[in-house]
Amino acid sequence: MERIDMNNPCGCEKCELRSVFFESFRGDELESFCRNKQETFHHRGDFVFHAGDEVKSFSYLKSGLVKLFKTMANGKDQIITIAGPFDFVSLLGTFTISHQPYSVSALEDSVVCHIDIQQIKHIVKHNGLFSLNLMERLGTTSNKIIQESMEIRKRNTHGKVAYFLLKLSRDLYMNQTFNLPVSRREIAEYTGMTTENVIRTMSEFRKEKIIRINGREIEIMDMESLDRISNFG
Amino acid sequence: MERIDMNNPCGCEKCELRSVFFESFRGDELESFCRNKQETFHHRGDFVFHAGDEVKSFSYLKSGLVKLFKTMANGKDQIITIAGPFDFVSLLGTFTISHQPYSVSALEDSVVCHIDIQQIKHIVKHNGLFSLNLMERLGTTSNKIIQESMEIRKRNTHGKVAYFLLKLSRDLYMNQTFNLPVSRREIAEYTGMTTENVIRTMSEFRKEKIIRINGREIEIMDMESLDRISNFG
């Protein structure tokens, strides 16, 4: 029988999900798990899934940044959420539906880890601790999406853009200077406004010295004002 | 030891969730489960939970109709979803968060069934089949909310109202004549528009002979037109 280093059983030395998965595994489960997982690399712009694809695996993001979105009848995209490292790329629907309800594509070069859906179901069925851990993680994810959707909906254009910039600065980059991982159009698709108005709003923020813009590089110069706009607008 | 009728172990003769819960239970789990569940009755308008309440139980709707909503800083409500019989009143967040993220109140007289959150976690941990069943059900629920939120977001006022009326007619009442379970204001809170525009839109539908309105009684007279408005607008 092979030896498995329990501290790094799959060679996923940097995967934060190890805690969710591995803490709850018995030795034999772990072995099977590691044999069957697959990693895929996606260049910026590439698709991870297309809406309508058959659901074969349960997937999460190891590194990079992806967007989950739907292409509407008129050809325009609607972005559901943006997922960062260790976020799930498959949402809960994965367990019940046979086809991907939306598309996923890479905003930055990304590595996605896939676990066979049947295997996950098998493990859930036979390992309660794993189930509980997974459910907690998935719950947090779904909740965040619903939460955020409501937050954006209630704001006007200025509030939407302010909210989005603050989210990037605080949650994703933890820095008041950062490079936008998305185009103006994508901000529009995420916030439900037009590209022109995203640009206009950002230009106004720039003129009012609230942010500094250099292409995709953004510096938040007046955090308080941006906060006020996000909370009021 | 007490005898339990496996076909009706908790006296919940009409509960569709029996399949999720009971099929996967061992005898001793079932017994403990039935001892600990609690049912509460809520009159139309009453709260089931208030946002901010401590999460003590995992709850689902046995009968009636409820709305999940948040009260914003300006005092206005934002309706997240409307849940019917056998829908979950607690979403997935229940597993990770200690306080209710939103309020739940009854749109019609409702009966809610509560299961102690610690007990649910215990069962999830020790019964894999139950976990899998529960996860599938919860996944469907979260998915539906996210889905619907996107559907409403992309429509204009006419489309939103048409979509909402069709949803009630098709999914909830399965009849082209029905009584609105919500006020005009609540339709506004759900669709993200103003009360006046909900009324105006409905009046226009009436004038164009698409619907007939008698107070809260609605008859969809021209399903095709309403469908077109919902899909185009």
Place this chain on the structure above:
DNA sequence: CGCGGCTTTGATGTTCATCAAGTAAAGTGG
């Protein structure tokens, strides 16, 4: 180097929220 996509700004018009004002319906207390 030129093509296509991204960005930017301005002009214009539509949609929708807000304000106002009145009627109808539904609770509430004497």
Place this chain on the structure above:
DNA sequence: CCACTTTACTTGATGAACATCAAAGCCGCG
């Protein structure tokens, strides 16, 4: 049970917010 109060519903007028249309500069890439 009736006067009173409040809430729900309705319509119209107005203006602000936002989408659409148009045009031009910029940049990266084949």
